[in-house]
Amino acid sequence: MFEQVFFSGLALGSIYGLVALGFTVIFKATDVFNFAQGMFVVCGAYLAVTAISILQLPFALAIVFIVVASALLGVLIHMTLIQPLLGRPMLSVIMLTIALSIALRALIEIMFGPQGRSLTTPLPTGVLMLGSVRISYLHLTAALVSWACMAGFGLFFRFTSVGLLMRASADSHEAAVVSGVNVNTMNRLAWAIGSTLAAVGGLFLGQLQIASTELEGIGLLALPAVVIGGMQSIPGAIVGGLLVGIIEQMAATYISPKSSDIVIYVLLLLILMVRPWGLFGQRELGRV
């Protein structure tokens, strides 16, 4: 039973890690604590419904549609809502992302109705039996794609010139501007990546579960994941996501389904009290 729960937690945690990675990219680049990240997951699921169920695009084309549309959504939000608030207090920006989340939810419910939509893709279904452990191919695919995305973006940030510019902008806006980096473009790119990663998570969650605005709750598990892993740390977001997924499934199975939120948020509180910079974050020291 333990192995079964562990693997399910790992598969779901991989998706949370993907969403959390998107959150961290946005936070590192623009200092925006994005409470709308959960709704980006929902947008991804409904973009998949639009492409696959409504437009009936071939699956490969549907993936392109989802990636392009979600990236454009991120860029649009940055250009129209975030950029004008540059330099304003953090609270204003946080309120904006909360308002954005509410507005997106209402918009989706107007467009698609309040009831969830089922999403069926050509992704492999069925079960792989490893001893007594049942591994769903869909969970396995979701986990593998999430890890591939995380590895891909890790390499992108580490080894490409654009990744370098993005890291430079994230580390110091002023220094990047002085060095001739177009910080606005880097920030837009960060929002595009953040919303796209969430949308990929939404595609899998919509297929594994159901496309519904209630997926926002699952998407928002990225928040404890990044706090646990470390707000500024990309590996931290990934590990935090995996931890949240495993803890959630363990608590739900061995204590009760209601207890998973308690356990996750108690852990978050403990981290904030004992190591506020997270498991992989770096302590910020200020000189007086």
Add this chain to the structure above:
Amino acid sequence: MTIQSQPQRSKTAQLSVWLTAACMSFAAWSQDAPQDGVYKDRIDWGLLMDMSGPTSASQGIWVNGFRDYMRRVNEGGGVFGRKINVLAEDNRFNPATDKIAYEKLVSQTPVIAISGMGMSASQVALAPTIKAGKVPIVGTYTATKALSEPVSPMVYNGFCGYKPMAQAGVGYHVDMLKLKAPKVVTLAIETAGGKEYHDYVAEAVAKLGGSATHLTVKVTAVDVTPQILEIINLKPDLITIYGVSNTAILTMKGLAQYGLNIPTFGITYLGAPQMFQSMGAQAAANYKFISCFTPGGVDQSAGNKAMSTYADSIGRVEMKQDINYVAGWVTAQMATEALTKLGKNPTRARLVESLSKGFTVNSQGLAAPFSFSASNNAGPMVFKLLGYDFASSKFKPYGEFADYEKYTR
């Protein structure tokens, strides 16, 4: 202070008597009882249902079935010349809203009776008020124990009850699968009705020497993985689902993702074609629902043909297959028959008096005939299981109502 003289007082009294008599004769002529929702040309009838929120997918359809039957009645001239005016209140899955809406239908926009009461928590909260009040509930959605027990002349169930659903669903599966000491899992949303339904399942299973486990899930859940993992651990022979359409869809998809082939049945209102289509043929292969109603187009009974013909004529071709539409239709029929018994002068008091003497609802095949008496307000008691045939896009019944009588009678 003004002191009136004797002749003046006499004149005032005379005038009062004349005015009272005039008012009474006017009322008698117009046969109005506006405080009861009865007017010269119409009768107001109330509905309290979730038309938005997580349960609206089933209850909203029920409202459509009710309204469509009443529309048909009105097109035929109404009840003794009065049109039935349906005042539907949306309780938004919120007992507090339900309480406000109930008071509104009792006194602000008075109705002669109310149907529906779809939310189990509202039923529990409002049961004492309803039973002590003057407005009968004629045709409840699935009734909780709090509302239906002990029998009250103010409450008449119009939907399949939790207890017979559990008895028929468990009994049939145990017989068909030849189970001994069956292990059953109830997967239910966290509501008053969910706990009550599980208790009935446990009672039915215990009589067969088996055991039942209650797993809960949030009404708005979009992930049932922990519940599926618990099911893998428990290895039940049978699963029964109490919840909203998403609960059933997620559960069946989850079971299929983990390669679990466990027979599963849902309660009556988890019987909509869209639900099966959302599950997909593979996940839906093990799913049936237990129902005291027959969906539109499934058989050629007179009641089914009449409903299907009317539904088709107003564009409800798909919706007529939804079990909730049929339930709303039958409840409206029950309401109309109750009003017809009152003749030309209906009032709340006369309706309560008439109902308490007992009556039978014969929907001509949409449900087995069911009767009410002073000691029985249980409503439909005979059930059957239905699955979905993807090839014909229609529901298929597993046997007839008569085959299931032994489980509930």
